[in-house]
Amino acid sequence: AQSVTQLGSHVSVSEGALVLLRCNYSSSVPPYLFWYVQYPNQGLQLLLKYTSAATLVKGINGFEAEFKKSETSFHLTKPSAHMSDAAEYFCAVSDQGSQGNLIFGKGTKLSVKP
Amino acid sequence: DTAVSQTPKYLVTQMGNDKSIKCEQNLGHDTMYWYKQDSKKFLKIMFSYNNKELIINETVPNRFSPKSPDKAHLNLHINSLELGDSAVYFCASSPSGTKTQYFGPGTRLLVL
Numbered sequence: 338a339q340s341v342t343q344l345g346s347h348v349s350v351s352e353g354a355l356v357l358l359r360c361n362y363s364s365s366v367p368p369y370l371f372w373y374v375q376y377p378n379q380g381l382q383l384l385l386k387y388t389s390a391a392t393l394v395k396g397i398n399g400f401e402a403e404f405k406k407s408e409t410s411f412h413l414t415k416p417s418a419h420m421s422d423a424a425e426y427f428c429a430v431s432d433q434g435s436q437g438n439l440i441f442g443k444g445t446k447l448s449v450k451p
Numbered sequence: 452d453t454a455v456s457q458t459p460k461y462l463v464t465q466m467g468n469d470k471s472i473k474c475e476q477n478l479g480h481d482t483m484y485w486y487k488q489d490s491k492k493f494l495k496i497m498f499s500y501n502n503k504e505l506i507i508n509e510t511v512p513n514r515f516s517p518k519s520p521d522k523a524h525l526n527l528h529i530n531s532l533e534l535g536d537s538a539v540y541f542c543a544s545s546p547s548g549t550k551t552q553y554f555g556p557g558t559r560l561l562v563l
Contacts, residue, residue: 369550437552441495443492
């Protein structure tokens, strides 16, 4: 069965610092991987996705993620954090069924200190 | 605006009541989903549906039932509400041929 593990339920960085949110996946087939962001009291917004094309994926708001098959990882990074990046971030893998249900990690809350 | 919309945004009700949450997408997508987000922010699939197939997560109680009047709508009906049903419910949709899902704003359900 496919699964996603997000290391660190809470990450705190200073404004301007590097953001690194970790995601490891388990899948017996080439996965489709996603990062979503959830701002307080809002829905989920797609940040970026990996669908077996380029291993370095660029998303919105300056975020990017690199797919590393050897490490089964899909970590999310941003060179310089902004206060507006404070939110909950979810990594997800699409399951192997025909409907492509998403299997989510437990989320990482990002706090940004001034 | 093209989007996935849900109504109501907030729903407060008593135990034992029956309620429905509506979802509409005007993106022309073929597949729609319902997810539940619990108090710890954990998201879990409840249903996925296209015009050919309904897939139900086996852990979902049969008090929950999806109803699709047409391709653009997938409503969620809940019978005999329980305290543990309190959560945020998200609708999503995806176009055929992709696995990218687009989410609605969520419905915050509180059962008293």
